[in-house]
Amino acid sequence: MSTKKYFGNWGGSFIPEALHETFRQLDIAYRQIRNDPAFWEEYMSLMSTYSCRPTPLTYAENLSNHFGGAQIYIKREDLNHTGAHKANNVMGQGLLVKRMGKTRVIAETGAGQHGIATATMAAKFGFECTVYMGEEDVQRQRPNVFWMEKMGTTVVPVKDGSKTLKDAINEAFRDWVTNMDTTHYVFGTACGPAPFPEMVSWLQSIIGQEAAEQIVRQHGKLPTRIYACVGGGSNSLGIFQRFLDEEQTELVGVEAGGHGLDSGQHAARLCGDDASAGVAQGYKTMFLQNDDGQMLDTHSVSAGLDYIGVSPILADLWEKKAVRFEAATDDEVIEALDLTMRMEGIIPALESAHAFVQAFKEASEMAKDEAIIINMSGRGDKDIFTIAHAYGDPSWKEFIIDRAEQYRK
Amino acid sequence: MKLEKIIRQRKADKDILLMTHIVLGYPSFEINREVIKQMVDNGVDCIEMQIPFSEPMADGPVILKANQDSLTRGTTIEDCLNFGAEMCSTHEIPFLYMTYYNIIYKYGEERFLDQAAEAGIRGLILPDLPPEEGAHLCKSAKQRDIAPIMIYSPTSTVERMQELSGHGAGFIYCTARKGVTGSHSDLDTEFKNYLSRCRQATSLPLAVGFGIQNRSDIEALIGAADMGVVGSQTIKLVDEQGSAAVGPFISRLRGTS
Numbered sequence: 001m002s003t004k005k006y007f008g009n010w011g012g013s014f015i016p017e018a019l020h021e022t023f024r025q026l027d028i029a030y031r032q033i034r035n036d037p038a039f040w041e042e043y044m045s046l047m048s049t050y051s052c053r054p055t056p057l058t059y060a061e062n063l064s065n066h067f068g069g070a071q072i073y074i075k076r077e078d079l080n081h082t083g084a085h086k087a088n089n090v091m092g093q094g095l096l097v098k099r100m101g102k103t104r105v106i107a108e109t110g111a112g113q114h115g116i117a118t119a120t121m122a123a124k125f126g127f128e129c130t131v132y133m134g135e136e137d138v139q140r141q142r143p144n145v146f147w148m149e150k151m152g153t154t155v156v157p158v159k160d161g162s163k164t165l166k167d168a169i170n171e172a173f174r175d176w177v178t179n180m181d182t183t184h185y186v187f188g189t190a191c192g193p194a195p196f197p198e199m200v201s202w203l204q205s206i207i208g209q210e211a212a213e214q215i216v217r218q219h220g221k222l223p224t225r226i227y228a229c230v231g232g233g234s235n236s237l238g239i240f241q242r243f244l245d246e247e248q249t250e251l252v253g254v255e256a257g258g259h260g261l262d263s264g265q266h267a268a269r270l271c272g273d274d275a276s277a278g279v280a281q282g283y284k285t286m287f288l289q290n291d292d293g294q295m296l297d298t299h300s301v302s303a304g305l306d307y308i309g310v311s312p313i314l315a316d317l318w319e320k321k322a323v324r325f326e327a328a329t330d331d332e333v334i335e336a337l338d339l340t341m342r343m344e345g346i347i348p349a350l351e352s353a354h355a356f357v358q359a360f361k362e363a364s365e366m367a368k369d370e371a372i373i374i375n376m377s378g379r380g381d382k383d384i385f386t387i388a389h390a391y392g393d394p395s396w397k398e399f400i401i402d403r404a405e406q407y408r409k
Numbered sequence: 410m411k412l413e414k415i416i417r418q419r420k421a422d423k424d425i426l427l428m429t430h431i432v433l434g435y436p437s438f439e440i441n442r443e444v445i446k447q448m449v450d451n452g453v454d455c456i457e458m459q460i461p462f463s464e465p466m467a468d469g470p471v472i473l474k475a476n477q478d479s480l481t482r483g484t485t486i487e488d489c490l491n492f493g494a495e496m497c498s499t500h501e502i503p504f505l506y507m508t509y510y511n512i513i514y515k516y517g518e519e520r521f522l523d524q525a526a527e528a529g530i531r532g533l534i535l536p537d538l539p540p541e542e543g544a545h546l547c548k549s550a551k552q553r554d555i556a557p558i559m560i561y562s563p564t565s566t567v568e569r570m571q572e573l574s575g576h577g578a579g580f581i582y583c584t585a586r587k588g589v590t591g592s593h594s595d596l597d598t599e600f601k602n603y604l605s606r607c608r609q610a611t612s613l614p615l616a617v618g619f620g621i622q623n624r625s626d627i628e629a630l631i632g633a634a635d636m637g638v639v640g641s642q643t644i645k646l647v648d649e650q651g652s653a654a655v656g657p658f659i660s661r662l663r664g665t666s
Contacts, residue, residue, distance in 0.1 A: 014510060014537045016467045018562035018587050020569060160473055161463060173466050178588035180564070279511045280464045282537070292486045293515030294463040 005194040008319055009277075010312030012284050013193040019173075022180040023193065029100050030195045034202065043092050043203075050124065051081035051091065053206065057214035057373070062343040063360075070366035071219060072359065073373045074346065075211050075239060082117045084349065084378030085207060085235045090117040090186055092203035094125050097184045104128040104183040108172045110137055110165035110231070111304030111351060112144025113378055114188030119153035121186075129153040132171040134164040137303045143382055162297045165307045169281050189232025190311035193282035197313050204238025211373055212242050219371040225250045225362065228375040229354040230270070230325070231304045233311030235377035244322060252362075253314065254354040256300030257327030265299035269310045270318045271325040280308070285315045301330040301386065302350035304378075328357035334390050336360055337380065349378035350386060412531040412556040412579035415503050416614045416635065419454050425627060426454040426636035427662060428616055429643055430507070432475035433458050434484030436647070438492055443652040444643070449500045451659035454636065457534055458496070460489045460508035467509075467536040469591025471641040486516055494528035505532035505558065505579075510543070518546055526553035532579045534558045540576035547576045558582050561610075563603045570610030580614040580636065583607050585621065591641040594620030596629040604633045627662055637662075 005012055015023060033039040047053040056079065060072040077085035090107075097105060105127045109115030115131040122129035131148055135157040138145055148155050161167040169192070176185045187196040190204070215223050226243060228236035230253040243249040258266030261274075269275040269286045278287035280295060288296045288308045300306040317323040328336075336356040341347055348356055352375070359374045366372070380387065388396040419426055429448050431441055441458075448456060461476040461484055468476065489506075497504050506525060513521045513535070525533070533555055540547060540559070547557040556579025561570055563586060574581065583604065585594035594600070607615055617630050618638030627637045639662065646654050 012542050013539070014542055015539060016536050016562075017539065017560040017573070018564050018584065020539060020562075021564045021566065161477060166464065170464055170466050174469070174589045177467070180587070276515075279514050279537075280509075281466070287511075289463075289511075289515070291515070293511040294480055 004198055007197070007313045008316035010285050010315040011194060011197055012279070014279050014282050014284070015193050016177055018177045019180060022176070025100070027195050029096060030199050033096055033099065039095065043095060046091055046095065047088065047206070051087050052079045054210040054214070055079045057211060057218060058346070059218060060344050063340065064363075066343060067360065067363040069364040069368065070224060070370040070372045071368070072363060073215060073219065073223070073371055075207060075373055075375045077207060077235065077375065077377050078348070078352070078379035082113065082120050083382065084113040084117070085204060085238055086114045086117040086188065086378070087120070088206055088238065089188065089200050089203045089234060090114065090121045093184070093186045094121040097127065098125060100184065102182055102184045104179065105186050106130045106132070106172050106175050106183055107186045107188060108132050108165060108168035109188060110134070110168070110306060111302065111349070112137065112141035112148070112382065113304065115148050115153070115155070116144050118186050119148040119151040122153060123151045130156060130175065132156050132158050132168040132175070134162070134168050135159050136163040137165065137168070140303050140386060141382065142385065164298070164303070166281065166295060166309075173282070189234040190237050190313055191232045191281065191283060191285070191309055197283070197311055200234050201237040201241060201311070201313055204234050205241045207235070207238035207375065208240060208242030211239055215371060215373060221371070222246055222249050223373045224248065224366060224370040225252055225372045226375065227252045227254060227355040227359040227372065229254050229305060229351050229377060230310060230314065231256070231267075231307050231351060232309070233314045235375055237311060237313055239373070239375045240323060251323045252358055253323050253325045254358045255325060255327045256302060256305035256354060257329040257332070258299040258301070260329055261327055266327065267298040267300045267306050267308075268327045270314065271327050283309070283312055285309045285312045301333055301390065302354070304349070304351040305354065326358045328354040332357045334387070337387065346376070347380035348376050349380045350383050352377045353380070411554055412503055413613065415531065416455070416580055420614070420635055425631045425634070427452070427627070427659070428455040428457060428618075428636050428638045429453050429659070430457045430459060430638065430640040432472060432479055432644065433460055433489045433492060434479035434482060435461070435475040435644070436478070437482070438488065440647065440652050441492065444647060444655050445496055445500065447652065447656040448659055449502055451656045452663045452665065453502065453659055455503050455505065457505040457507040458489070458493055460486060460506055460512050462509040462512055465509060467589055469589040469641065471591050471644050475644055486512060490524050490528065493525070493530060497529035503531035504529070505534060506530055507534040510535050510538040513546070518549060522549055522553050522555060526555055530555055532556035532558050534560070534582060536560060540573060544576065551578055556580070560584060561607050563587060567606055567610050570607060574611035574613060577613060580616050581607065581611050582638070583615055583617045583634070584619040585617055586619055588619070590619055592620055593622055596626060601633060624661055624664055627664070
């Protein structure tokens with residue numbers, strides 16, 4: 001059996017000829033781990049000892065009372081090692097790289113969470129590692145760059161194009177097309193050429209498997225709705241897949257509304273009217289592009305959602321109306337983050353806070369015996385510079401100025 | 410006339426042919442016009458005109474930047490198709506379009522091919538469209554006498570090369586090495602073995618590109634390939650010395666000066 005290349009009208013494998021053989025071998029290696037129960041056991045064992053799986057499902061009692069409707073549960077992917085769901089995919093691919101006998105890994109990163117996770121994995125498994133990161137994202141996520149470098153990874157700022165995630169992906173492909181003999185490209189999300197969308201979704205499916213058991217144990221039945229933010233789509237697919245056949249559960253993906261869907265400054269591919277079908281970065285999906293097929297600059301307060309394309313699997317679920325898509329604006333995100341911190345003592349990443357926004361909009365209209373799950377894909381303390389800036393926090397500014405003065409001496 | 414036939418006719422009285430490359434709208438269409446005239450006047454056999462794309466995954470820094478600058482200047486696909494038609498009617502040599510698949514997908518395959526055929530474009534190079542995804546486009550192009558150019562890489566197996574050959578026409582574009590466009594390639598023994606594998610796998614003429622920069626690179630191809638392809642090098646030259654430097658450069662590559 002070969003890997004599924006298309007999901008409805010979406011996906012495929014649009015790769016340069018130089019990578020044809022590499023992808024053929026990757027596909028074989030992926031098939032082997034997929035059909036080998038020992039691989040999943042090894043993966044589970046690694047994730048429960050090196051990371052914190054299963055991650056808890058936290059009942060948000062104060063938020064539930066505040067909105068007075070559905071009972072709100074939060075799936076805590078922030079408690080994974082490295083602070084986000086990204087580790088699930090990366091550790092799985094790390095085990096795959098070991099089996100393939102390659103010695104070097106490369107990755108793209110937007111928010112830096114995938115980069116951090118890859119740097120961690122490379123350090124643990126003894127691989128050489130290079131991470132490509134848009135120059136704008138290097139600025140936005142400086143602390144992550146610091147940790148990657150400390151773990152021995154080379155971080156390459158990408159200065160081409162919009163200097164964000166898509167440009168980092170292009171650059172990683174340029175590296176791979178040169179160094180494929182030794183190198184595996186640890187793709188960070190459920191996008192790109194086959195088998196990446198399927199493989200990454202599979203490795204992330206652990207989130208939904210755990211959540212389904214946990215919600216039944218804690219709430220007595222499956223949730224009415226599940227909310228997840230959607231950048232490339234790996235955390236949302238991670239939690240959604242287990243529930244696709246559960247009729248009582250509605251799945252809600254929340255995209256980056258940026259300055260608003262009418263502003264032209266957002267990253268909403270599936271809700272809103274700005275995206276159209278296209279082929280780039282090795283796969284076919286709905287892209288934010290102009291009539292000539294040139295990709296547009298996207299905007300989001302969160303680097304991790306600031307991307308032109310979306311998983312072909314999600315594009316298919318969108319077309320089949322199996323997942324509902326909404327958008328949250330930058331301002332709404334900061335508000336939801338603020339409320340969550342004050343009421344629950346939990347700091348979601350800016351990306352994850354998009355899912356909180358939509359859940360908060362809908363919770364109060366739901367019955368008290370209903371449950372909703374918000375997938376908290378990552379923790380927000382990495383965003384301290386962005387969040388403090390968004391708040392305009394005076395004492396933080398003072399601290400930064402003082403520290404800069406000290407360094408100047 | 411079909412591209413393969415044109416190539417064979419031109420090859421009849423030369424030991425090696427020369428294909429050059431430009432990025433449309435970079436640094437401007439006016440400069441493109443001057444550069445192409447110099448290329449044709451100095452004996453270039455074939456020119457690939459790259460329609461810029463915002464995500465040129467297979468290109469190195471020089472061509473990547475040219476793509477971006479052209480788009481920043483406002484180059485549209487309509488501009489490119491008009492310019493392509495003008496070149497085909499001005500010059501005798503065959504012109505090809507090189508671009509990424511999304512440009513054609515968005516424009517509409519049939520609409521694009523109809524316009525290209527009407528303009529007299531002879532071939533199409535799409536580095537991100539393997540025949541698994543583009544079988545239909547290859548067929549539609551051939552029906553209009555536009556050759557879908559297949560690409561061989563040193564990583565391609567002989568079986569793969571044979572398969573590709575069946576989808577292609579015109580000639581095969583052999584990349585001299587792995588990687589992206591721009592940096593120099595060592596045309597060593599391993600390379601010679603690779604070229605003989607290419608030769609074995611197809612009856613189509615062989616063009617060799619990626620890192621071909623000077624006369625000695627071209628000389629190394631004589632006897633082993635039918636055509637050398639110079640890409641990033643002329644873009645760099647125009648950036649550094651202006652379009653007037655192109656003629657003498659081509660003439661040196663041809664070994665006629």
